[in-house]
Amino acid sequence: MSIEFGELRLSRALPAPPARVYAAFSDVAEKDAWFGDEGEQIREHTLEFRVGGEEHLSGVMPDGRPYRFDACVYDLIDGQRIVYGYDLHVSGRRISVSLATIELAETDAGTELTWSESGAFLDGLDAPEWRVMGTNGLLDRLGGAVAAHAPVE
Amino acid sequence: MNTTFGSFTVERTVPAAPARVFAAFADDSEKQAWFQGPPGFVSKAPRTFDFRIGGEEFNAVGLPDGPAHVFRARYYDIVPNERIVYTYEMYDGDTRSSVSLATIELGADADGTRLVITESGVFFGDPAEAESRREGTEFLADAIVTHFAGAVASAH
Numbered sequence: 684m685s686i687e688f689g690e691l692r693l694s695r696a697l698p699a700p701p702a703r704v705y706a707a708f709s710d711v712a713e714k715d716a717w718f719g720d721e722g723e724q725i726r727e728h729t730l731e732f733r734v735g736g737e738e739h740l741s742g743v744m745p746d747g748r749p750y751r752f753d754a755c756v757y758d759l760i761d762g763q764r765i766v767y768g769y770d771l772h773v774s775g776r777r778i779s780v781s782l783a784t785i786e787l788a789e790t791d792a793g794t795e796l797t798w799s800e801s802g803a804f805l806d807g808l809d810a811p812e813w814r815v816m817g818t819n820g821l822l823d824r825l826g827g828a829v830a831a832h833a834p835v836e
Numbered sequence: 837m838n839t840t841f842g843s844f845t846v847e848r849t850v851p852a853a854p855a856r857v858f859a860a861f862a863d864d865s866e867k868q869a870w871f872q873g874p875p876g877f878v879s880k881a882p883r884t885f886d887f888r889i890g891g892e893e894f895n896a897v898g899l900p901d902g903p904a905h906v907f908r909a910r911y912y913d914i915v916p917n918e919r920i921v922y923t924y925e926m927y928d929g930d931t932r933s934s935v936s937l938a939t940i941e942l943g944a945d946a947d948g949t950r951l952v953i954t955e956s957g958v959f960f961g962d963p964a965e966a967e968s969r970r971e972g973t974e975f976l977a978d979a980i981v982t983h984f985a986g987a988v989a990s991a992h
Binding site: 684 | 843913921936954
């Protein structure tokens with residue numbers, strides 16, 4: 684029985700305006716396009732994008748293990764900020780509990796996104812460095828997803 | 837929009853066994869004995885307490901003629917007598933001032949229980965809120981120690 688505490692803060696310049704990036708979080712179909720690892724199979728994804736609303740995603744990781752992501756939205760500022768808490772289960776065991784804050788700021792080139800998380804990683808089943816890796820992967824995919832929708836100038 | 841982040845750890849030795857300390861968090865009436873605002877605070881709204889994974893806790897306290905200080909928690913992980921993982925929001929009146937991830941770890945030691953509370957929060961508005969969270973948690977940790985120290989004293 685153990686808890687390892689960890690925090691991360693990652694920033695990305697994204698080639699789309701904040702409203703576009705925000706929609707990639709608020710719309711379940713748009714979020715499906717990037718939220719998850721390459722090769723993962725999403726089986727079910729529901730999202731009530733409002734304060735107090737919940738998000739549930741379950742699927743199978745590339746190595747075959749089933750996982751589940753269950754989140755609760757705590758704070759929203761349209762186009763600017765998203766705060767949610769979530770836990771992750773793998774093979775039926777809770778591996779971590781996290782608090783995530785996404786901040787969006789408009790720039791000349793689009794959006795500066797800052798992703799801050801703190802996590803309680805449980806029983807050696809999850810680890811802060813894996814979360815950094817995973818979140819960087821998500822940001823890569825998010826960047827690709829919003830670039831694909833960027834208006835042609 | 838002003839967003840800041842802060843984290844801290846508060847540790848205490850509590851003069852009671854881990855199972856007793858756990859009950860002080862898990863049992864509604866036991867928790868009410870120590871989980872209170874500063875002197876003079878009164879309840880501003882009906883409280884709720886649902887200590888189970890996925891359950892929520894709510895209370896609102898404040899000075900009789902002052903704003904409500906609201907606490908709303910959601911329990912994510914509970915291992916009896918060992919740990920509790922939860923998030924909580926604080927509000928000043930209707931305004932959300934922070935959201936925190938908190939863990940409570942209990943370990944047996946020679947004097948009773950080693951209590952370790954770790955929190956990491958996001959703060960909206962006044963950056964001083966991060967420090968006031970720490971002060972609030974220190975205050976509550978002291979209240980737990982006093983609660984059990986009193987029980988030890990009255991048993992003798």
